[in-house]
Ligand code: FES
């Protein structure tokens with residue numbers, strides 16, 4: 001059954017499409033669900049329209065934060081539709097459940113919408129061909145759409161615009177009738193079409209959340225409890241009110257657990273400019289009640305997690321008999337790894353404008369998830385979800401931070417209290433001190449090895465605070481998705497295998513950050529794998545391929561839960577060791593691994609990981625000088641992400657991941673003392689810069705016909721372990737705790 | 748009353764002389780191409796040219812801008828004018844990801860090339876390390892600078 005159907009120009013569509021347009025919508029659920037009559041209200045989510053003037057309008061329902069998704073999804077539709085890209089207009093969607101999930105998170109935009117967008121494009125094309133045939137009274141088989149017009153075998157032509165009225169009356173073709181373009185016929189797919197926002201972004205014209213502005217708007221700067229859970233007690237605003245431009249002081253109520261995406265609460269200084277609001281806030285004095293988290297201290301927390309990781313915990317995967325093998329084996333090896341809390345620190349701090357008027361909220365904001373804005377704001381204000389209109393601006397980076405719209409709630413609450421539009425723009429200090437941090441993790445690894453150093457038993461214990469605590473403060477164990485992120489799905493050929501998860505309390509907000517739980521799992525697994533190779537005196541690439549075993553699809557069966565597999569079935573997206581092997585081989589080949597001569601302070605390291613259904617191998621070259629200064633001349637990625645739409649944007653995502661991963665390896669660390677986060681800006685929460693980022697990152701894409709998989713995140717997990725493995729080979733120093741920071745001084 | 752020139756036009760300012768130029772540009776002149784990233788001179792997102800030299804507008808008070816000539820990203824590529832070679836190279840190398848840091852990067856790079864028309868890698872590192880790109884576009888920034896300068900990549 002075709003997912004595509006006619007839609008009429010009603011409601012929000014009337015603002016997007018001009019009168020008299022031919023509009024198709026494509027449903028986004030998997031086909032079997034569409035066929036089921038149990039989804040009565042299911043509506044199309046991908047929209048493409050053609051106006052009588054010949055302009056094709058495509059609605060981009062995902063958020064643009066640098067991946068290029070706002071260009072690439074419409075580009076695929078245009079290609080299948082044989083539309084001329086120059087005559088395609090992209091409209092950014094507001095938040096609306098109609099679109100299906102708009103949560104631009106989890107590296108799934110292409111994966112989830114590929115079938116729907118192709119079908120939308122191909123249906124439109126066939127309907128336009130049939131319309132021309134009708135007009136000319138010729139068989140449709142004699143008509144062919146090409147670059148925004150339909151051409152008859154006789155040579156006569158009709159532009160798309162002229163066919164609108166007839167196309168609007170065509171029945172939607174059955175799916176069997178659709179023909180999809182062959183690769184050789186693509187005009188745009190695979191061709192690196194420039195991003196639609198490129199001109200704006202090099203000339204300062206793009207509108208980000210930070211740039212949103214509506215007439216009459218006032219500016220807010222908010223003081224929040226420095227300790228998570230510290231309730232508001234009282235404040236003294238005498239001095240703050242004296243600052244020129246300050247007009248109001250407003251208390252935002254404390255959040256009620258679970259914190260979810262609520263405003264944290266605090267005291268807002270309202271002013272007629274950003275500067276005045278910030279100055280006023282400096283003069284504000286706020287008293288907070290004591291918080292139960294006031295004794296939170298990263299050092300003792302680390303010890304607590306690490307101690308737990310050394311004790312038996314809840315079994316979450318169990319193959320064979322690890323204990324028996326440990327008892328039998330002639331040699332066992334163990335090691336413990338640690339990754340601290342991390343902050344997203346997107347270049348654009350969280351920012352939103354909200355206007356409450358006549359019982360409705362209109363927001364303009366940089367959000368990865370406009371429907372979450374609708375949910376959170378409607379809950380905060382006690383209004384209907386449909387009365388929250390969320391306009392999505394460009395995002396100055398997201399990395400998961402901007403899927404959590406607490407900052408939009410703040411703006412909405414303030415606007416309701418003040419009766420005017422309010423802009424909430426976080427400072428960098430607020431961003432770093434009130435993040436939903438990437439969770440800290442302690443991991444204990446133990447292996448029994450045979451005569452060749454190959455593991456015969458493998459134990460991996462992981463203790464980390466769960467993101468589940470966002471929705472349930474009592475949650476202490478990992479969720480299915482956290483376990484399924486490159487941990488309980490390790491496909492290597494190890495006969496006895498156990499994974500155990502220990503409980504952890506939470507003292508700050510934690511949340512998804514680019515690659516999420518893969519970050520710490522990959523660091524422990526691929527560092528340990530390298531330790532085993534080193535202990536056996538074997539070449540890491542040869543060793544990895546050996547431990548991977550023969551090519552096969554591994555059916556993953558964790559204990560006491562389903563295998564998450566990025567919400568996809570293992571049928572469609574199996575865990576395929578052949579694909580992992582291929583990227584390891586390719587990365588080794590392209591990096592010149594076999595012929596590389598390590599020298600003092602200079603070596604290669606490798607890590608290979610499957611995440612977001614994508615297979616990635618990364619080889620990193622490091623140079624460490626006598627004083628322990630680290631340089632990364634080269635990073636080589638081999639990537640199998642299934643079918644690729646836009647090779648250049650895939651490459652740019654991996655180039656970016658190379659830098660993001662380097663930041664994690666070298667610098668990233670959030671710590672707390674007495675419940676307060678100690679870092680506040682880029683001087684003490686450093687990220688990689690031009691001079692310490694990898695000098696060159698090469699991305700090699702495996703040509704694949706497998707269904708599309710993730711791209712935005714899977715480049716991150718391998719980087720830190722590959723760097724640390726290279727450092728070991730260059731210096732003999734094994735890094736088991738991130739960040740590297742000063743650990744190499746006088747190695 | 749503070750007098751200054753922004754992108755060729757004369758302006759007068761009578762507010763708090765301690766206010767950073769950044770907020771004057773963004774909140775008062777509504778020129779939002781210059782971005783806020785840290786407010787501490789750590790990230791370069793707010794880079795403009797003050798009398799032809801790159802400066803962090805978050806660290807430049809209105810008092811300090813008195814009598815100065817300011818160029819922002821909006822003035823680098825004004826309507827009707829030729830595209831700046833740096834912007835052209837930026838497009839050719841498809842540098843931006845999210846784009847938020849790019850105004851600052853471009854202003855910094857344009858100043859570098861004015862100062863050193865044929866920069867080497869070290870010159871580029873020295874000039875650009877104050878500009879953070881959290882999306883990690885450094886490699887393409889380097890490429891684009893070299894392309895604009897006509898030096899070997
Ligand atoms: S905002 Fe000025 S340097 Fe960061």
Ligand code: FES
Pocket residue numbers: 066347396397843844845846847848849879880881882883884
């Ligand atoms: S392009 Fe996103 S911060 Fe530089």
